[in-house]
Structure formats: C-alpha cells, structure tokens
Amino acid sequence: MTENPAGGWSATDLDAVDLDDVDLFDAGFHAAGDPHLVWAAMRRRAPLHRQELPDGRAFWSVTRYEDACRVLGQHREFTSERGSLLQQLGRGDAAAGKMLVATDPPRHGELRRPLRALFSGASLAATEQRIRAAVHAVLRSVADDETWDVSEQAALLPMAAAAALMDLPEEDWPDLVRWTGMAAAPDDPVHRTGSSAATLAIAHHELFEYFAREARSRAGTEGEDLIRHLTSVCVDGTALTRDEVVVNCYSVLLGANATTPHTAAGTVLALARNPQVYRAVRENPELVPALVEEGLRWTSAAGSFLRHAVQDVELSGGLVPAGDAVAVWVGSANRDETVFADPERFLVPRPDNRHIAFGYGPHYCLGAAVGRLTLRVLFEEIVALVEEFEPTGPPRRLASNFVAGFTRLPVRTRLRADAHHRVATRARPL
Numbered sequence: 001m002t003e004n005p006a007g008g009w010s011a012t013d014l015d016a017v018d019l020d021d022v023d024l025f026d027a028g029f030h031a032a033g034d035p036h037l038v039w040a041a042m043r044r045r046a047p048l049h050r051q052e053l054p055d056g057r058a059f060w061s062v063t064r065y066e067d068a069c070r071v072l073g074q075h076r077e078f079t080s081e082r083g084s085l086l087q088q089l090g091r092g093d094a095a096a097g098k099m100l101v102a103t104d105p106p107r108h109g110e111l112r113r114p115l116r117a118l119f120s121g122a123s124l125a126a127t128e129q130r131i132r133a134a135v136h137a138v139l140r141s142v143a144d145d146e147t148w149d150v151s152e153q154a155a156l157l158p159m160a161a162a163a164a165l166m167d168l169p170e171e172d173w174p175d176l177v178r179w180t181g182m183a184a185a186p187d188d189p190v191h192r193t194g195s196s197a198a199t200l201a202i203a204h205h206e207l208f209e210y211f212a213r214e215a216r217s218r219a220g221t222e223g224e225d226l227i228r229h230l231t232s233v234c235v236d237g238t239a240l241t242r243d244e245v246v247v248n249c250y251s252v253l254l255g256a257n258a259t260t261p262h263t264a265a266g267t268v269l270a271l272a273r274n275p276q277v278y279r280a281v282r283e284n285p286e287l288v289p290a291l292v293e294e295g296l297r298w299t300s301a302a303g304s305f306l307r308h309a310v311q312d313v314e315l316s317g318g319l320v321p322a323g324d325a326v327a328v329w330v331g332s333a334n335r336d337e338t339v340f341a342d343p344e345r346f347l348v349p350r351p352d353n354r355h356i357a358f359g360y361g362p363h364y365c366l367g368a369a370v371g372r373l374t375l376r377v378l379f380e381e382i383v384a385l386v387e388e389f390e391p392t393g394p395p396r397r398l399a400s401n402f403v404a405g406f407t408r409l410p411v412r413t414r415l416r417a418d419a420h421h422r423v424a425t426r427a428r429p430l
C-alpha cells in the first residue's frame with residue numbers, strides 16, 4: 001500500500017481507489033499497510049460506505065470527523081449496547097448494561113461517576129514514579145548504535161499504571177499482557193492460538209477467571225484499589241454483581257494495554273521518519289506534551305468503534321436505517337482535511353489538534369489522563385536519552401480491525417553524548 005505523502009493525496013490517487021473492493025473488516029487489510037489512502041478516498045467519495053460480508057452481516061463506515069463525533073456522541077441515535085467493537089458484529093454484547101463501554105446513559109453515568117476519582121488527581125499523581133520506573137525498564141535495552149524495538153519493549157508499560165490502579169502483583173503482568181493482546185487482536189499471528197474465535201474465548205476465560213478470583217478474595221477487605229472499589233460501590237442503590245465487577249476490570253485493563261504501547265510505537269515511527277520533528281522536541285523538551293497529542297492523533301491506536309442506529313439517521317447525505325451497525329474509523333476522522341490543516345503531516349506542535357483518539361461523548365476514555373501521563377513520561381525519558389532514531393527495517397503492522405498498532409518496529413538509536421552515564425545508572429527492575 002502507498003505510504004502517505006506529507007503534502008496530502010493527489011486527486012488521481014484518491015480516484016484510483018476501488019472502494020467496492022475495500023474490506024475494512026478484514027484484519028489482513030490492516031496488517032498489509034497504512035489504510036490512510038483508502039480512508040481519504042472514502043471521506044471524499046463515499047463518506048457513508050456500506051460493506052456486506054460473505055456471511056450476510058453488514059455495516060456502514062463513517063470516516064469524516066463530524067460524522068464520527070455524531071455517532072460516538074449521540075447515544076440516543078446510536079447505542080453501545082449491541083457491541084462496541086467490529087469483532088462483535090452480529091453477535092451482540094453479553095456485557096450490555098453491565099460494562100461501562102457497553103452501557104448507554106443514564107446507567108452509564110451512574111456506573112462511571114464513582115470511578116472517576118481513581119483515574120485522576122491525587123490517585124494519578126501517585127502513580128507517576130511507578131510509571132517512570134516502568135519507562136526505565138522499557139528503555140533498558142536502548143544502546144548506542146544498536147537496534148531497539150519499542151513495539152516489543154513497551155508491551156508491559158501500561159501495566160505500571162493499571163497495576164497501581166488495581167493493585168496487581170508484578171508477577172501476573174506478563175500473563176495479563178498476553179491475554180489482553182489476544183483479546184484485542186485475536187487475528188494477529190503473534191497473539192493467535194488456533195482460530196480467532198478460540199483465541200478470543202481463551203483470552204476472555206483467563207481474564208474473567210483472574211478478575212473473579214481477585215474480586216472474591218478482596219470482597220469486604222480494606223483498600224483503595226479499583227477492584228475493591230467496584231465490589232463495594234452501589235449503583236442506583238444496588239451493589240454491582242460479581243459479573244459486573246469482573247467485566248469492568250477486564251475493560252479497564254484492555255483499554256490500557258491495547259492502546260498505550262501502540263501509541264508509543266506509532267509515535268516513535270513518526271519521529272524516525274521525521275527527524276527534524278524529533279530534533280525540535282529534543283532541543284525543546286517542553287514540546288513533549290504536544291508531541292504526545294500529535295502521536296495520539298497520528299496513531300489513533302483505538303482505531304475503530306461500533307455502534308447501532310436506534311432510529312433512522314441521516315449522515316453525510318445518506319441514510320442509516322434503524323438497527324444497522326455503524327463503524328467509526330477514528331484514525332480517518334483524525335486525518336480529516338476539513339478539521340486538520342495538512343493532516344498527513346506529523347506536526348509538533350499542531351495548533352488545531354482537536355483529535356478524537358480518546359473518543360468523543362459519554363464514553364470518552366476514562367483512562368485518558370493515565371494514557372497521557374504514561375506517554376509523556378516515556379517521551380521525556382526518550383528525549384533525554386536518544387540523539388536520533390533511524391528506521392532499520394520494515395515495521396510489521398498488527399492484524400486487527402480494532403487496534404492500529406505494530407508487532408515489530410526496529411529502529412537504530414544513537415544516544416546523546418550526555419546520556420551515557422544515564423544508561424549506566426538506569427534504574428534496576430521495579
């Protein structure tokens with residue numbers, strides 16, 4: 001697939017894409033390369049695009065920013081309770097009304113309100129040191145003039161914050177990361193065990209069992225973590241069931257693990273390909289927060305979400321009939337040329353960066369502050385350590401219609417002259 005030109009696509013490129021032949025459902029399509037040319041063609045020629053699968057299931061795709069915000073933001077028109085991921089198309093969602101992301105307002109607000117404090121303010125500030133220690137572990141294998149693969153090294157990174165939030169022992173992290181990887185991208189050869197359905201079933205079984213055990217052993221005991229909090233909280237005057245506790249723990253862990261490492265990898269790739277941007281950030285570390293925002297927009301790691309129309313809705317001049325499924329392509333919305341000037345350019349700082357990488361509306365990412373903090377600390381440490389990056393081999397993209405990510409991303413790192421002592425004294429394991 002064509003790599004995206006920084007100056008934008010030509011009309012000839014866009015007209016040449018055969019939109020009848022595009023299969024956005026296919027995980028292999030997303031593994032094959034950058035989908036941005038196809039999305040740009042859809043935004044221009046078919047902003048409301050219908051795809052039917054060989055088994056008769058069908059969904060609409062929206063690729064423009066305004067439509068994406070409408071579908072994600074208007075829960076009265078588009079429900080989250082029949083599945084919020086494309087992989088659930090036609091299957092519904094057993095966690096509807098129980099799990100935050102699969103629940104519509106007003107119950108959604110009742111479930112979300114008691115959790116907010118755990119994801120912000122003092123609770124969050126207290127995790128920064130743990131995140132920094134995890135970042136040091138990610139960077140331990142960075143050496144001068146050597147190849148480093150952030151997609152391999154960063155997999156455990158979100159566990160620092162997630163484990164602090166849920167009080168999860170470090171010896172469990174590798175299993176939890178493996179199972180959430182299987183749940184998020186069951187089609188990818190790195191995660192797949194047997195069929196995609198079997199991979200998903202194993203991942204769900206392991207994660208649900210794990211959190212059920214944790215919830216059982218912690219019920220009624222003292223502590224400030226999310227699991228204890230969920231076992232003791234009342235929603236609409238009623239305690240949550242064990243099932244509700246378990247699916248919400250699952251959702252928080254998946255939310256953290258499926259997205260943060262891929263955002264880190266996508267940002268490193270963009271920096272390796274745009275050395276002048278990296279140089280500017282390295283010389284002006286106060287640009288790191290702006291780099292994080294552009295990395296979020298650029299990568300849009302949580303790449304698609306599903307909704308179902310509750311009533312007939314008009315979008316971009318077409319009609320979505322009540323009951324139909326609609327996929328929102330977040331990565332496309334974040335390159336919409338009517339919202340972002342020069343959207344195919346990796347620009348730090350970007351003055352118009354109203355990206356929706358964390359979603360939009362009631363389900364706006366609960367972990368956004370945690371994700372931002374983790375990425376900020378990672379890139380603060382990277383700019384203090386690395387003089388420059390250079391891609392050393394082709395990246396391997398994740399086979400997934402949900403997560404836009406990488407399973408291989410080798411870059412050669414040259415260390416800063418003043419960073420050699422930092423390598424020698426870098427923190428030991430957590």
Ligand code: HEM
Binds near residue numbers: 072357366367
């Ligand atoms: C770069 C990192 C992240 C990205 C790009 C991201 C993206 C998103 C997006 C787009 C949604 C909206 C889903 C929808 O509309 O159906 C969402 C929801 C959510 N995210 Fe994140 N996320 C990130 C990090 C995290 C972290 C670190 C956590 C937990 C510690 C987390 C937990 C959640 C939860 C619980 C929800 C559901 C919120 C609700 O339904 O009210 N996310 N995330």
